[in-house]
Amino acid sequence: MDMRTVAGxxxxxxxxxxxxxxxxxxxxxxxVAFFCSYTPEEILxxxxxxxxxxxxxxxxxxxxxxxxxxxxxxxxxxDLDMALAGELDFLEGAVFAxxxxxxxxxxxxxxxxxxxxxxxxxxLPIRMGEEISLPFLVEEVRRFRKQVEDYxxxxxxxxxxxxxxxxxxxxxxxxxxxxxxxxxKPGVLDGLMATACLVAGFWMRREKxxxxxxxxxEDAEAGEAGDTERLPLLVSGSxxxxxxxYELLAELDAEVVDDDLCCxxxxxxxxxxxxxxxEEAIARRLWQRVNCPAKHQCLEDRAxxxxxxxxxxxxxxxxxxxxxxxxxxxxxxxxxxxRLQEELGVxxxxxxxxxxxxxxxxxxTRLQAxxxxxxxx
Amino acid sequence: xxxxxxxxxxxxEDKERRRIKSGAAMRDLMTKYYMEAKAAEGTDRHxxxxxxxxxxxxxxxxGVIPVxxxxxxxxxxxxxxxxxxxxxxxxxxxxxxxxxxxxxxxxSAITRGGPIGGLPRPTFLVCCNNICNTVFKWYEELSxxxxxxxxxxxxxxxxxxxxxxxLDYARRQMEEYISFLERITGREYDEARFVEVAAKSLxxxxxxxxxxxxxxxxxxxxxxxxxxILMAPIVTLRGTQEVVDFYQGLLKExxxxxxxxxxxxxxxxxxxxxxxxxxxxxxRNLGRLFMxxxxxxxxDTYTSAWTFxxxxxxxxxxxxxxxxxxxxLNINLERMADKIESLARRFEVDGMVMHSNRSCKPxxxxxxxxAKEFTRRTGKPALIIEADHTDSRWYNRAEVEGRIRxxxxxxxxxxxxA
Ligand code: SF4
Ligand code: SF4
Numbered sequence: 193m194d195m196r197t198v199a200g201x202x203x204x205x206x207x208x209x210x211x212x213x214x215x216x217x218x219x220x221x222x223x224v225a226f227f228c229s230y231t232p233e234e235i236l237x238x239x240x241x242x243x244x245x246x247x248x249x250x251x252x253x254x255x256x257x258x259x260x261x262x263x264x265x266x267x268x269x270x271d272l273d274m275a276l277a278g279e280l281d282f283l284e285g286a287v288f289a290x291x292x293x294x295x296x297x298x299x300x301x302x303x304x305x306x307x308x309x310x311x312x313x314x315x316l317p318i319r320m321g322e323e324i325s326l327p328f329l330v331e332e333v334r335r336f337r338k339q340v341e342d343y344x345x346x347x348x349x350x351x352x353x354x355x356x357x358x359x360x361x362x363x364x365x366x367x368x369x370x371x372x373x374x375x376x377k378p379g380v381l382d383g384l385m386a387t388a389c390l391v392a393g394f395w396m397r398r399e400k401x402x403x404x405x406x407x408x409x410e411d412a413e414a415g416e417a418g419d420t421e422r423l424p425l426l427v428s429g430s431x432x433x434x435x436x437x438y439e440l441l442a443e444l445d446a447e448v449v450d451d452d453l454c455c456x457x458x459x460x461x462x463x464x465x466x467x468x469x470x471e472e473a474i475a476r477r478l479w480q481r482v483n484c485p486a487k488h489q490c491l492e493d494r495a496x497x498x499x500x501x502x503x504x505x506x507x508x509x510x511x512x513x514x515x516x517x518x519x520x521x522x523x524x525x526x527x528x529x530x531r532l533q534e535e536l537g538v539x540x541x542x543x544x545x546x547x548x549x550x551x552x553x554x555x556x557t558r559l560q561a562x563x564x565x566x567x568x569x
Numbered sequence: 570x571x572x573x574x575x576x577x578x579x580x581x582e583d584k585e586r587r588r589i590k591s592g593a594a595m596r597d598l599m600t601k602y603y604m605e606a607k608a609a610e611g612t613d614r615h616x617x618x619x620x621x622x623x624x625x626x627x628x629x630x631x632g633v634i635p636v637x638x639x640x641x642x643x644x645x646x647x648x649x650x651x652x653x654x655x656x657x658x659x660x661x662x663x664x665x666x667x668x669x670x671x672x673x674x675x676x677s678a679i680t681r682g683g684p685i686g687g688l689p690r691p692t693f694l695v696c697c698n699n700i701c702n703t704v705f706k707w708y709e710e711l712s713x714x715x716x717x718x719x720x721x722x723x724x725x726x727x728x729x730x731x732x733x734x735x736l737d738y739a740r741r742q743m744e745e746y747i748s749f750l751e752r753i754t755g756r757e758y759d760e761a762r763f764v765e766v767a768a769k770s771l772x773x774x775x776x777x778x779x780x781x782x783x784x785x786x787x788x789x790x791x792x793x794x795x796x797x798i799l800m801a802p803i804v805t806l807r808g809t810q811e812v813v814d815f816y817q818g819l820l821k822e823x824x825x826x827x828x829x830x831x832x833x834x835x836x837x838x839x840x841x842x843x844x845x846x847x848x849x850x851x852x853r854n855l856g857r858l859f860m861x862x863x864x865x866x867x868x869d870t871y872t873s874a875w876t877f878x879x880x881x882x883x884x885x886x887x888x889x890x891x892x893x894x895x896x897x898l899n900i901n902l903e904r905m906a907d908k909i910e911s912l913a914r915r916f917e918v919d920g921m922v923m924h925s926n927r928s929c930k931p932x933x934x935x936x937x938x939x940a941k942e943f944t945r946r947t948g949k950p951a952l953i954i955e956a957d958h959t960d961s962r963w964y965n966r967a968e969v970e971g972r973i974r975x976x977x978x979x980x981x982x983x984x985x986x987a
Contacts, residue, residue: 259937263666263927293702296726297934300902304938315725317738318698318705324741325723331734332725488705488721517666519930523706526662527713 195411198404199385202392206435209395210279213244217282221397225286227271227295229459230316230484232333232474237398238348238356239340241284241310245394246271247455248433250550259301265515266547267431268298275306285310285343287336291486292520310343312336320479320489330475337471353470359398360464366405367393367460373409375449375505379418381408383448384438391432391455422447423563426507428498428528429514430521431455433547437513440556444563450505452498453513458482485520494524495531502538509566510540511559539566587833589795591819598815599801603685606634610689615754618688618711620704621804622874623697623722624746624893626770629808630763631750636688637805642670643797645677646849646959648684655960657682669928669960671707678714691715693753695746697722699899701931720749724894728901731894739890747886764885770808771877776816777803778876783823784867785916788832789840790823793869794856795833797847803875834865839980842913843869844939845924845932846958851966858970862977868916870897870909902935906942913947919980921951922973928957950983952976 205212216223221242226233233243248267255276256269274280285308288299303311314336317325341347367390374386389408393401423446427437431454441448451457462481465473482497483489502510510532514521525542532538541562543555609616615633619625621640628635645651646669654676655669661679663672673683681687694717696708705721712719722742725735747758777800783790791799799819802812826832841859843866848855859866880891897908913921921943926933940951954972957963 261925261927261933261937264930264934290726291702293931294934296702297902297931299728301935301938304902313728315728315735317723317725318702319721319723324745325738328725328734328738335732335734485706486702488709488723517930519667519703520706522664522667523671523703523710525664527710529662 195381195408195415198408199381199389202388202404203385203435205392205395206388208249210249210274213395214282216242216244216395222284223282224310224312225271225280225283226289227267227286228289228291228484229454230289230291230478231287231314232336232478233398234353234356234360234464234470234474235333235337235340235348236287237359238352239344241340242397243287244283245455246274246280246286247394247431248547249274250434250547253548259305260298263517264294265517266545267433267515268294270433270547272298272302272305275302275308283308285312287312287314289314290316291484292518294517310340312339312343316478316487318486318488320483320487321492322490326475326479329479330472333471333475333478350470354466356398357464357466357470357473359402361466362402363393363398363405364460364463366402366409369409370405371450371457373412377412377415377417378420378447380415381412382442383451384435384442387432387438387448387451387456388435390459394455420447421445423509423566424449424505424507426450426452426502426505426510427456428452428510428512429454430518432513433545434550436550436552436555437511437543437559440552440559441511444556444559446559446563449507450501452482452501454484457501458484485524495528498528499531499535502532502536508538509562510538511562512540512542514542514544516544516546583835587831587835589791589799589822589833591815591822592795592798594815594818595799595802598811599805602806606636607685607689609634615692616689617693617695618691618708619695620697620700620708622700622893622896622898623695624743624889625805626766626808626889627743627746627750627763628695629770629806630759630766631754631756633750633754634689635805636691638674638688639670640801640805641677641683641685641688642673642959643847643849644685645673645683647852649850649961650683651850651959652961654680654682665960667928668701668703668707669957671703671710673959674707675710675714678711691717693717694719695722696720697724697893699724699893699896701898701929703930718749718753720746722746722893724899726901727895727899727904729904731891735894736887736891739894740884740887743886743890760885766808767885767889769810769813773803773807773812773816774875774877776813776820778873780816780820780823781868781873781876782915783820783827786827787840787917788830788834788837789865789867790826790831791833792856792859793843793866793872794847794852794859796869796872797852800872800875807875832865834860834863836863837865838863839920839977840865840867840916840918842867842909842916842918842921843871843924844909844921844936845926846871846929848924848956848964849959850961851956851964851969854966854970855973858973862974864977864980866922867918868912870905870912873912874898898931902938902942905935906939906946909939909943910946913943913949918949920949920976922976923951923953924958925953925955926958927955927963928960950976950979 223244224241236243248270256273319325464477651673654673657676658672874897
């Protein structure tokens with residue numbers, strides 16, 4: 193299969209991963225859902241489970257209204273809705289990493305109202321990157337491993353875990369190459385396709401995804417870089433449940449040259465150290481990786497990092513794509529926007545997404561207006 | 570005197586008899602505190618802004634003046650001034666969906682608006698996320714705005730029993746907190762002083778628990794609308810002698826009322842449990858409505874958050890660490906349900922009113938499940954009303970009042986059929 197076909201399939205999956213996920217089980221896999229990029233997938237992977245990410249869906253809420261108020265983000269609401277509607281019965285369970293208040297409560301609500309065999313919780317500190325929280329985080333990773341072991345009724349051996357760490361590290365290296373490639377070889381692989389190829393990895397075993405990325409890379413490396421007149425942008429936010437934003441930007445002749453998304457660059461940032469004990473190494477990675485706004489990190493301020501990314505990528509504008517009601521992200525917006533404008537002269541746009549009332553038309557109009565101001569037309 | 574005048578006179582006397590006298594003492598205490606805090610601005614005294622659930626004892630022990638934006642937010646809300654403050658923050662790009670305490674506080678920091686002309690400028694900030702994860706985002710913003718240091722006391726969420734590595738983490742941060750204070754104030758940690766403050770704090774919180782427990786009597790000597798007001802000192806100044814004195818006085822008054830059979834309502838037909846933060850800007854109207862319906866809110870999950878359980882340990886820092894980690898909003902739904910059930914049984918309530926508070930996710934998400942659990946465990950009904958604790962733009966008075974009326978009337982119907 194050539195690159196275009198593979199990327200096309202990934203895009204298809206991004207639009208609606210659920211039919212594909214439902215098939216995993218028949219193929220002998222044991223899918224366990226996770227929501228947040230702070231989930232130590234390696235542990236699930238080493239246990240023979242397949243971590244799959246739930247990122248919401250465009251749908252009308254029917255069941256979740258009885259458990260979650262309307263002022264809660266649509267990721268939580270649509271995911272819970274699918275679970276309650278029995279549409280996620282292919283899952284063996286779900287893992288909740290403590291990030292925001294919504295996720296913290298969602299875990300209990302989910303556990304009480306569904307009957308998946310496995311339920312995992314990972315409690316995280318909010319102070320990341322500071323010596324004081326590391327022992328706590330290591331202990332939590334250890335406890336999480338134990339939770340999985342207790343559920344399976346058997347141990348996860350260190351060598352299996354090391355193997356999984358290796359697979360995931362390889363995936364991170366490949367993802368990083370994929371991201372660099374789209375900048376180095378414009379015209380060969382665009383932002384939409386690169387992101388689709390990355391996101392598709394959430395719904396398959398990592399070995400398989402590694403093969404896929406590898407193949408993409410080989411093809412892309414052979415391709416000729418072309419010129420692109422497209423306007424370079426950076427997208428920042430939580431997750432893009434659908435490719436719509438990227439598709440619209442492409443239609444409007446803009447190119448996403450980098451991102452600060454939880455389903456993008458923030459997902460594969462930092463490696464697990466393969467030379468130290470696996471639990472500590474996994475904890476260390478979570479602790480030092482690029483910060484999510486639901487965490488506090490002094491080592492490297494989120495704004496510094498974003499500014500640097502915008503500078504390095506040559507983006508001429510930033511689109512903040514957020515979930516409505518998402519406090520961690522919404523809090524950072526004024527500060528980030530000010531700094532982008534004042535220090536780099538880079539304008540930004542804030543788009544809020546509500547999956548249950550998603551309107552592509554509205555999104556398009558706002559993007560168009562924003563791009564016009566940048567282009568100065 | 571006409572019969573009419575006679576009745577009015579009697580009503581007035583009755584009202585006077587029911588009035589909680591300690592309210593005046595509390596107002597004096599709080600006024601004095603705010604005046605002192607405001608006067609300290611610009612002097613060499615340290616002022617720290619701290620979250621309501623944060624460990625305040627070290628601050629008191631180090632002679633730092635603690636200031637609570639949430640208490641101030643409640644004040645702004647009650648004075649119907651928080652919306653305009655929120656709007657200031659919103660005009661700076663802060664979303665209307667963020668907690669209205671945070672928005673109002675940011676607005677007030679910018680404009681110095683509100684009933685007391687804003688809070689005194691902090692020299693540093695202390696934030697504890699045992700109530701929510703909003704607070705550290707909010708305090709990050711304050712730290713940038715005032716350009717002052719921020720200490721975060723991080724209390725990870727507790728599912729089930731408090732695991733030892735949680736306690737270790739909290740304990741290590743208590744030590745760090747102390748060193749942070751030593752550095753900032755240039756004073757040395759004095760354990761004896763800390764223990765004294767901590768003991769007073771626990772003692773005051775015990776007194777507060779006893780005050781609240783007086784409402785187990787019928788008729789209840791106060792409603793939780795009174796408790797919402799009378800809790801200000803335990804939130805802001807626990808650890809000081811004045812607070813101990815105040816709650817001793819209040820407890821005495823409550824006990825006398827109980828002995829004399831003085832209820833806060835002329836008649837008390839129903840006893841209800843309240844969940845979540847009060848609707849500050851509606852206290853008067855809601856108070857009136859419940860009174861008219863002869864329903865007394867005898868207990869709530871909010872004010873009882875400041876009744877700490879004593880923990881068994883010789884180590885004062887560890888004790889504080891444990892106490893502050895296991896607070897009501899930092900535990901899972903099952904443990905919250907236990908707490909609600911126990912309040913319901915102890916106070917013999919006929920039902921529960923839950924305020925689904927748009928601004929506060931940790932308090933509100935899960936309420937639908939808690940309501941069901943409450944009914945399952947106690948056999949009593951629960952009502953959920955929609956509001957926001959200080960942003961009245963989300964509030965629909967007619968709708969809320971209508972629902973409360975229906976709810977209480979249904980209680981009546983039930984008691985008839987029962
Ligand atoms: S989008 Fe925001 S509110 Fe929703 S789960 Fe993520 S961090 Fe929490
Ligand atoms: S989100 Fe809730 S707990 Fe947190 S500051 Fe706001 S009102 Fe308080």
